[in-house]
Amino acid sequence: MRKGLPEFKYLTFDVVGTLIDFEGGLKDCLAGMAAEAGVEIDGEEALTLYRAARYSDDAGLFPDDLVRVYLAIAPKLGLPAERKYGERLRDSAKSWKGFSDSAEALARLATNYRLVAMTNARRWAFDFFAKELGNPFYAAFTADDTGTEKPDPAFFEKVFDFVASEGNSKDDILHVAQSQYHDIGISKKLGITNCWIERRHAQKGYGGTIEPVEFTKPDYHFTSMAGLADAVAVAPS
Incomplete structure (x- = not known):
């Protein structure tokens, strides 16, 4: 059985494509x-x-x-x-702008979780993205910090090590992302509960994101960040 939304301590986020348009x-x-x-x-x-x-x-x-x-x-x-x-x-x-629901949803979610950014962007760009989103992150990992890019498992391992340094584990993480290729597939393989934000639900194709070899069924699935925040708000504790 998948874990309930209130059971997580951390929400880790892909940024570009999930939160930033x-x-x-x-x-x-x-x-x-x-x-x-x-x-x-x-x-x-x-x-x-x-x-x-x-x-x-x-x-x-x-x-x-x-x-x-x-x-x-x-x-x-x-x-x-x-x-x-x-x-x-x-x-x-x-x-670049955040999606219309990103900043508000992150602010709501920050009252329940530690929000951690995981982006393939460089740090200089992430600093602009974070400001656009209202600087909601508890911690952030960029390509400069990890020396690699998702879907490389090594990127995720850096985050696991950080969570472990706080006395927690990857079981305390819900990974939130729009990219099947960069995030959803690999997070499933690594045993992390994940949440697919299907930003292109009303459009055909994968747009600017590489198409995955195979589709991975996510643990949670919403078409917006607002949908996730709303689900958290009504989830039984």
Whole structure:
């Protein structure tokens, strides 16, 4: 049987895609460049091109890697293939918005749990994301802190070690994320209870996130962070 929501001490979160609308941020920035260049782009097509370029063998850390990604996809979108535009796409991360329900839901959840961020983004970008979300996190782990990226189990092990240093275990964690590939599949394999936030429930495909080899059925499933917060509020203690 899965554990009840009130039984956890920690909620660990994927950030980019779960709490921060990176797809919207990317599309808005690219659309602005397209308008300046006098061309039109399809947002979903741009995300498909982004996904293919982002998850290549020569990928770097996120979001610094957006410079390389932009130069790879710009010709296919009719955009100028100049580094300054790639840097503009990278720097747009500083102003990406949280989903409309993210900050409020996190504030509500912080009254019941220790919130821990687990992001493949670099620390400099996470600092902007955390501020956008109202700085709700008890602790945070970035690609800079772990030296790796999810779905590498080593990333999760860093968090397990932190929780153990506080006298707790991975059984006290509910991992919350939208990415089947980066989070839901591996958390299941590692024996962590997980919660899938299906942000793209009203859209086809995986957008800017790599498609998993196989779908993993989550322990909990909501289409928004508000849904999770509401479920916690009514869960019997």
